[in-house]
Amino acid sequence: MGKEMEEGRKRNTVELFFFSTLILWFVSVSFQILLRNRTELLYIIAGSFFYQISNSLIRFFSTDPLFVNTSVSLIHSIVTSTSVIFILSRQWLSNGLSGMFDHSQLVEGTWPWAFEALCFSCGYFAYDQWDMLHYRLYNGWIPSILVHHLVLLICFTLALYRNVTINYLILTLICELHSIFLHVRKVRRMAGIRNPRSIVVKLEWFLNWITFFVARCASHILITAKLIRDAHKFGKGVELPLALFGMAGMNFLNIGLGMDLFKAFKRERYPKKVYHHE
Template sequence: MAYEIMFASFTFFSIMRYLITRFTIPDAVQHKWRWYNVWISWIHALCAGLGCIYCVSIEPTLLNNLQDYDIRFAYNLIEMSTGYFWYDAIDVGVLSGSSLKESLILLCHHFVVILCFTVVVVTGDHVPIAIVCLLVEINSIFLHARQIFRMAKIYDGPFYTVNKIFNIITFFMFRFVSLSWMLRRVILDRSELSIGYFILLVTSFPLMIVINFGLFLQVLAKDVPAFTVLQKLQGSKNQNRKEKDACETLNGHMNGTHQTKPVMKAEVVSKLE
């Protein structure tokens, strides 16, 4: 039954993409493929995010258990999401028209998720781990909504502002706190996991956190004015420092005091750092 649900999910999102292309898109949208892709991602995030909330609400103890979880709905939810990630990997890798270099980070993310979820689907074990991972989709509801707003050139207004606030809050809660907490649980309770799955998790979780950190900085830079001002001040400070160093080097050449030895020492220090 597992593979049937995965195939049905893949087919469902493919049909949804076709239906979305039948609608007229806003004139402000410059990239049609990205518009369609983000809408499909938002639909998946809504289904998976609400599904995770339901699973946690009816069985809160799943957060304290890495192994056993006998609610069929949770298992089916993981199957559905696996089908979606297969769909999106093909959409990004084949239909987007982007080069492999441009889509490499997203494809690596999808590969890791598909691998982790497939182990759960095939073995039927570790369902709680996958559900905690899917809690990320609660944030994706707001993250993808933000992308839709920005592609339509909507950068302010009450809806954008409210979505922006919820996006930042849920980003921190479900992309940093929940993943870090689960990584800690995996390390502490590693005896409950096979050695292969343990290695897969302790390598994939940090990778996800690093990717999310980079994405979080991008969100803050565009949506939080104070963070943007701080970045500009830091950039200006670094630029002034570079200009000062260049002036000192130039003066050293002009005065005949520029020496090779200190420069070589600085290069060695930079390599060590």
Template sequence: MDLRSTLLVIGGSACSFKLLNTIIRSLPTPEPARQKAWRWRNISTSLAHSSLTGAWAVLCFYLEPKMVEDLISSHSIVSNSLVAVSSGYFIHDCLDLILNQSFKRSWEVLLHHSVVLSCFSLAVTSRRYLGFAVVSLLVEINSVFLHIRQLLLLSGKRNRPGTEITTPRPSVTYRMTSWLNLGTFLVFRVFTLGWMSRWLADHSDRITPRYFLLMGTAGLGLLSIMNTGLLYRLIRADILSNAHNTSRDH
């Protein structure tokens, strides 16, 4: 793909996710989520992106296994298109957040998107490090369960019916989603980001221009800090709080 085609894919992707967001507006929204209808639409759109790009990233390595061995120069139209489509989503989501949510509540997500977009833009314009960008999109496999968890919370389906007044008990669906979320978090966020950091360190002498290495190192460092905070919040909400509720019954 040349640069013009790549830019067209990015623009088309941003418009497509905006269209999807608009379609979701016309679909039925669970009653508990109606007071937060914008957030419901935003997370539903994010779930669509995660489902698409997570599966697409796996497909890229399946179709181009040599890309695993050469994350710098090896690429294909499939991997280039994936990074371009994902960039379009992040542009859409940035605009959606800026227009509908206060900066105080959205700054962390905007910072994440800015870091990712900066790295992805270098990859698609230079056609280098596309394999590395595809590896980073394996994180979206975990995001699928993270977003499903958020939708369950918004729709009021966290607890078993009838336990809200006494001692709240997580529903089977929420409990399964929670454990899948934590499990894939460790595999596709902690392990993947750790592997990427080690890869950067091992191949630092091959990464040119040098500001690519600087951006990659700074980006991974920032994302690792943000993911550590996210993991702590998930453990506190889904494990420690449940343990506390169980201890109260004995």
């Protein structure tokens, strides 16, 4: 009984911390919009409302909080990856690749619709943080998913406030193309489709691995290399240290994600062998 009470207190402390930071974030965004007339940041609020409405609509078909949350995450990945591909394709067709990845463009410039897309994605992370806290869809006393969302909210919001490195952050969101198949796999398993010999499952795993290496690993490594190469072009502000720290974290998380994916692949592909080994 005493152990359960202690665990309950720890959980309440974790929730209080992340709820508090989310409220502070909301107050900060509201201050910028209402008192500093930053009406362009309303896209953040629009993003939060859009994904909350999506949540409510999905609940007509299922009331399982994990299924609903995963389904909304899938919608976010589709919307975000589509937006990023649209923005990059439009920029490529309009101006070519020559100046597209120039340092000044990536740090000081903002491609058409890039600001709005980043705001919309920022709104999703705020919504998802709230949903995970409300339904306790996290594990551990230092939940990595909540920490991840908090870091992204801070980095994205600061960039939007100062209107810098917007294009760099858009490039990092290419990884959402891979997230589509992560969420598809989770929804598929919750729906009971688990036959490893199924064409659907095989195709899903093929696309999962392709997008993992191309859209997530390769893109993040190239962005990190670009930052290091252009390090001398940054000013004396915090942009470069924050960018390098953020990309180092993303690359580290990609390694862990790759290991988890490989374990999941072995479990699904060779269930009897894995069970025997365990």
